[in-house]
Amino acid sequence: MGDILGERFVAADLEPMRDPHVEHRLCVRFAHPVRRHRMPKPEFDLVVIGGGAGGLVVAAGGAALGARVAVVEKHKLGGDCLWYGCVPSKTLLKSAHIAHNMRHADRWALAPSPPQPDLARVMERVAGVIRGIEPNDSPERFRGLGVDVIFGNGRFVGPDAFEVDGRRLTAKTFVIATGSRPGVPKIPGLDSTPYLTNETVFDLREPVPSLIVVGAGPIGSEMAQAFRRLGSEVTVVDIATQILPREDPDLAAVVFSALEAEGIRFCLGASVTGFAGRKGDVRVHLRLADGTPTELAGSHLLLAAGRTANVDNLGLDVAGVALDRGRIVANDGLRTTNPNIYAIGDAAGGYQFTHVAEHHAGIVLRQALFRMWWAKPSPVVPWCTFTDPELARVGLSETEAKQRGVAHRVYRFGFDEIDRARAESETEGFAKIVTDPKGRLLGAAIVGPHAGELIAEYVLALSKGMNAKDLTGVIHAYPTLAQINRRVADQRLKEGLTPTAKTWIQRIFGLRGARA
Ligand SMILES: Cc1cc2nc3c(=O)[nH]c(=O)nc-3n(C[C@H](O)[C@H](O)[C@H](O)COP(=O)(O)OP(=O)(O)OC[C@H]3O[C@@H](n4cnc5c(N)ncnc54)[C@H](O)[C@@H]3O)c2cc1C
Numbered sequence: 001m002g003d004i005l006g007e008r009f010v011a012a013d014l015e016p017m018r019d020p021h022v023e024h025r026l027c028v029r030f031a032h033p034v035r036r037h038r039m040p041k042p043e044f045d046l047v048v049i050g051g052g053a054g055g056l057v058v059a060a061g062g063a064a065l066g067a068r069v070a071v072v073e074k075h076k077l078g079g080d081c082l083w084y085g086c087v088p089s090k091t092l093l094k095s096a097h098i099a100h101n102m103r104h105a106d107r108w109a110l111a112p113s114p115p116q117p118d119l120a121r122v123m124e125r126v127a128g129v130i131r132g133i134e135p136n137d138s139p140e141r142f143r144g145l146g147v148d149v150i151f152g153n154g155r156f157v158g159p160d161a162f163e164v165d166g167r168r169l170t171a172k173t174f175v176i177a178t179g180s181r182p183g184v185p186k187i188p189g190l191d192s193t194p195y196l197t198n199e200t201v202f203d204l205r206e207p208v209p210s211l212i213v214v215g216a217g218p219i220g221s222e223m224a225q226a227f228r229r230l231g232s233e234v235t236v237v238d239i240a241t242q243i244l245p246r247e248d249p250d251l252a253a254v255v256f257s258a259l260e261a262e263g264i265r266f267c268l269g270a271s272v273t274g275f276a277g278r279k280g281d282v283r284v285h286l287r288l289a290d291g292t293p294t295e296l297a298g299s300h301l302l303l304a305a306g307r308t309a310n311v312d313n314l315g316l317d318v319a320g321v322a323l324d325r326g327r328i329v330a331n332d333g334l335r336t337t338n339p340n341i342y343a344i345g346d347a348a349g350g351y352q353f354t355h356v357a358e359h360h361a362g363i364v365l366r367q368a369l370f371r372m373w374w375a376k377p378s379p380v381v382p383w384c385t386f387t388d389p390e391l392a393r394v395g396l397s398e399t400e401a402k403q404r405g406v407a408h409r410v411y412r413f414g415f416d417e418i419d420r421a422r423a424e425s426e427t428e429g430f431a432k433i434v435t436d437p438k439g440r441l442l443g444a445a446i447v448g449p450h451a452g453e454l455i456a457e458y459v460l461a462l463s464k465g466m467n468a469k470d471l472t473g474v475i476h477a478y479p480t481l482a483q484i485n486r487r488v489a490d491q492r493l494k495e496g497l498t499p500t501a502k503t504w505i506q507r508i509f510g511l512r513g514a515r516a
Contacts, residue, residue: 040170044068044148046368047162047171049314051149052079054345054357055177056137061365063146070148070171072164077149078137080179080198080346081354082130088202089222091129093386095122096229100262100388107425117230120205127202155315159338162315173340173368176314176321176328177357180346183306185214189275193282195301198223208232208300212284214272215304216243218385221255223302225387228264235265235296237272237286244385247445248398254429254447255387267296275301309349332376333367334360342368351381380463384452389429392455395443395462396434408442409435411468411491413484415448420479424449431488433458439467439492450481457485468492 345357429448
């Protein structure tokens, strides 16, 4: 989360400030605010509710631009990503990855050695990494940037006022950045059964002999692999019939095979009908896909069954912010039904990723401070599930193209033909691109080693509306995994080489053809 700091935001995004028109507008807005209806001047330019990934970028960016900013945080600055999400999960996965490689060192012609994982030590490492990053998000740092950091639980008391512990905060613009929490299904017995969520799992210090994970999405799949590699028996349950249900089946299948080969058991297409048990002995009652009732037993239970936006008890009705089935109603510029209130990040209810929350923050700053009403979030949103192999995606998937009736072509290329992947004995997986019939990129997905890094090239290509052929002409260093990005795009070029096209090339350029 060091990369969400105000300085970086300023460096990257403040070019418009050098525009004299914008400077003039800034001047007008901050130095001579228009007094409408002789309303008392609001205390703040921006009040941000929630000091997590998105809220802190708004706060740091706003303060750096000269706005008077307050952040209201009910718990501790940093949000899910730092304390219960990206940072601890990726740290845990790294230790698990090393344990796995130690066990399977013969793959690289080295003697395997049993890793003897000690969960308490591993979780201390997780806590240490969080401690290392925490100062970037500390109240001291933000106060040093000029932000008023206010701890407490508050609510709107009017369309332009938010009250925290008796203190009334007025602002020209409010930003709801309250994130999300683990969804807890209403299933009989859960109230009396001990369970873990992402908010408690990283506090574990005791051994976990057997873990039942409810949910086979990104969080469930990552945690299942981490615990399995650290020595637990793991069973994953989901009502969906494939893991990572948002992804194309052929991509998800590669991850599924890897997890299954590592000994993770799956009950897919199964519905949970009840929970029972006590600490160290939990039971999950299921109805399997074929209707058979069954029971799973484990020492621990982890719920990873979706996320719920934190939009309760904020007084949204008093503020004129409408909700629709628990989601904040907002336009495509993130403005809610109260034009002075924005919703960003997980609370906005769309893609729930740190990079999306940060991106939303930049949009809100442009809209609220520079009055750039045309600023909208980019539709090109990448994401990655950090299992091994990783699965990363951006843009339209093959499944979505089919469902929406979009004319499309699909091209694939395997890591088994990439020399670097062979050198590293990590050849599972492939890259896939979806184009329109003329070759314009619609989407890309990679399942394999470092997919999360590799997808970046396609994020840029899609953002710039490129064609597959734009990538075929780009030099990629040899031997890198990134060559897969060019090789998959080459497939589109090769497709054009029909026998007729070849004959014409031979005729025009006087080629003699390959030896039969
Ligand atoms: C296990 C796990 C792994 C993840 N891994 C990744 C990953 O690898 N990559 C990725 O991009 N994303 C990942 N995510 C998602 C990512 O953590 C979130 O998308 C991101 O944190 C959302 O940022 P946000 O600003 O919307 O909310 P948050 O960062 O959660 O911040 C919300 C803040 O609001 C505060 N708050 C809540 N209610 C109130 C209130 N009423 N008043 C005041 N303050 C309040 C909270 O205490 C919190 O500090 C992961 C999530 C989980 C759970």
